[in-house]
Amino acid sequence: MKEKEDSSIAMAEGDGEGVTLGDLKKKMADFAKERDWDQFHSPRNLLLALVGEVGELSEIFQWRGEVPRGLPGWDEKEKEHLGEELSDVLLYLVRLADVCGVDLGGAALRKMEINARKYPVQYCKGSSKKYIHYASENSGSNGSTDEL
């Protein structure tokens, strides 16, 4: 019994090592089902909820100017709040993909392959320019980006 309590506390405290998109998808589906909330989790509602949470995430950074990586000077409470808002965005995104029938993990891997083709290391290393700035070098004489 003690062991069970400890493991649920660890989960509540966010020991997320090894958590998968599939785990989150199932937890969100169970969460909605238990509450009879499938009726509210339509694609459009979830998209609006997601955008709202992106707004809440933005508020954390609002007016702070540029924030260095690692968030030096932020206290634990602020970082915990950030984790919560990031999680809300992730959870709604995972749920949105699920109710749309999109395999989010597979789609993300495929998109990364597309990104890698669009941004070949030899053209874009050290540059943050959009791919259209060097697409012509990468796709033949007509500058077409069709194959990117």
Ligand SMILES: Nc1ccn([C@H]2C[C@H](O)[C@@H](COP(=O)(O)OP(=O)(O)OP(=O)(O)O)O2)c(=O)n1
């Ligand atoms: N119909 C709902 C309502 C909530 N949630 C879940 C997903 C989010 O992770 C979180 C969002 O809850 P709130 O709408 O209460 O938003 P916050 O947690 O951001 O609270 P607040 O708006 O007070 O900051 O709960 C959900 O799945 N479906």
